[in-house]
Amino acid sequence: MKNQLSGIFAGLTNEYMFDVQVSPEHENRKELLELLNDVADCSDKISVQVTDGEGLEFSLLKNGEKTGIKFRGVPNGHEFTSLLLALLNSDGKGKNIPDESICNRVKALNGPVKLTTYVSLTCTNCPDVVQALNAMATLNPEITHEMVDGAINQEEVEAMKVQGVPSVFADGKLIHVGRGDFGELLGKLEAQYGVKETDLPVVEKNYDVIIVGGGPAGSAAAIYTARKGLNVAVVADRVGGQVKETVGIENMISVPQTTGQQLALDLMSHMKDYPIDILEHRRVENVVVEGRDKILTTSTGEKLIAPAVIVATGASWRRLNVPGEAEYIGRGVAFCPHCDGPFYKGKHVAVVGGGNSGIEAAIDLAGICSKVTVLEFADALKADQVLQDKLRSLPNVEIFMNSQTMEVVGNGEKVTGIRVKDRQTDEVRTIGLDGIFVQIGLAANSGAFREVVDTNRPGEIVIDSHCRTSVPGIYAAGDVSTVPYKQIIISMGEGAKAALTAFEDRMRGIV
Structure with a gap:
């Protein structure tokens, strides 16, 4: 891998530094420093500077100046690519740099814009968001972006009421949760901050x-x-x-x-x-x-x-389109069990949908959560029989057929339950729980x-x-x-x- 990185960094034209601030007692200090030093060993254009601090973070400097990119965590796993692209993007390189029309839109954003993205290193959707926002920071000097590993910063995650990743905050306001592409994220930033008047011709x-x-x-x-x-x-x-x-x-x-x-x-x-x-x-x-x-x-x-x-x-992905769903997306309503499931460890969740995707999600979540409630609108599950058999063998799973979701219930901060109607008896009841995974098809x-x-x-x-x-x-x-x-x-x-x-x-x- 070091040989590959040496080749990737061979074209760097500027001087870069990982400016690290980390507590001497932090349990991830050694892991972070080993990672960054290994990367720095691959190019004489990259160095590491370490200062004692209270937590664990590092900024990327270019020719001694801040690039606006910061990592509060150890960018291993899926985020290792985000670290490499941060270097390349700062040097004007990288396959994720958009075309001229998109770059001009980023440069036209009003600032200052302070972005923070909470991630999980096991999330496959998080890198796309982190890399897009890092690229924006390299294109517009009024944009800053920091990636925060939720596992290392659990108290902060709880204080910010993060229940899904990636969660993007713009100057403290939650603007995005879950999968997102460059264009979608840029559109949300334009809506919040506005753009400078430009005279760009219509292409x-x-x-x-x-x-x-x-x-x-x-x-x-x-x-x-x-x-x-x-x-x-x-x-x-x-x-x-x-x-x-x-x-x-x-x-x-x-x-x-x-x-x-x-x-x-x-x-x-x-x-x-x-x-x-x-x-x-x-x-x-x-x-x-x-x-x-x-x-x-x-x-x-x-x-x-x-x-x-x-x-x-x-x-x-289809949505339920019931009261409370949109309000609690990222705060108890989720669509990706692989990415957001770890946030519900030891908790009670519901899976809405009895097809293959829903039953696969329920099986995965049953290994993490204390209890999984499966809600199916029809009178029978639609998933393959082998998946149904596996689901029914799990001790912490309950299944309800003929269940119509009526409302997502919350306390203003997070989901507290789901209101469902029995389509046979018309009885409406509220099931208390901590999260809802929507799996009702495309x-x-x-x-x-x-x-x-x-x-x-x-x-x-x-x-x-x-x-x-x-x-x-x-x-x-x-x-x-x-x-x-x-x-x-x-x-x-x-x-x-x-x-x-x-x-x-x-x-x-x-x-």
Whole structure:
């Protein structure tokens, strides 16, 4: 690893220092100093300075000046990459630095902005948020960001009433909990702080094909389109999409085991082998059809024009949409048992949903929590039988069928219970508990296109066997469409099919 790091740091052009302040008695002092000294050994551009302090923290200095990036914890585990990227980003390098349009939005943010992110080193969603906010700090000198390891700073976590990670506070105000991409986080900061007046022109670009979405379907569509020699762009919140939330993937034929994070990296790497214009960290907000042209307006204000558009925006977790849910997200309402489960060690939680994801979550949580209550709306669980058998064998799990969630109950600071109705007897009762994990499936991300193409009742874009929609020149692929079975390998095939159909229609003069 040191040899690899030496190669990564070989291009550093500035002098960097880890400015450490740590108590001589802190139990993690040795671990932190060993880590930072090992990293510093890999480049003569990096040094370590240690001063006795009260807790444990270090700032990153560039040529003796603060970069605005601070770590209060030992950035091991998933956060080790965040440490490396902090160095590279400060030097103007790193694959996570966004394109010019996004960078200009960051630079236009009003300041000062003080950001704090509470993380768990076992959380797979936390690094994306930490790395995005660290990158913003390198782009705008009025932004500072510190990562706080919740395990080391437990008293502070309790005082801030953090019940989910990553939790982002902006000048003491909670603005974000859970998975988040660069564009989403930037949008929230713009809403809170506002932006400076700029005279940036509206960017207008023309392509042969625009692909909306960067998951398995979108990536496959982009690669197949580029291989046909067409001018193609991918517009996405983040390359990888929903896949990045998947910890383990074991049903990708010929790939016995991988992770969502690794697959997302592989998708990006493969697309970069081709002349594909990847416009990440933005969403399509408006779609207009003028003759053969499809005009897409993005969240950054760009206008993208093409005769063919492939919609591959995937799906996202459904919410209960009951009173109290939105209010207590991050304060007892969670969607990722892997990331947020450790916050409920020894506590009573509910899992809403009896499909595979819900029962898998309940099984995982049963090993952490004192009690798990499973609430299923239907009269039977929908999960695979092997998962049901495993769940029923656990002594600290209770299961209620025909249970309709009516309200998330809290005391203003955190969740204290869930109100449910028995659909057979109409009896309403409140179950006292500490947390609620919502696992009720996915909803198609078709919002910007619903007024343009036909969708079904759940919001999926209606397609034919060749991925064509109701509008010539607009195609849909993957989880956003009506294709059955929402699987990674199926989405990839559908993305390729949509690209081939678009090319065929182009040859026939349809688009």
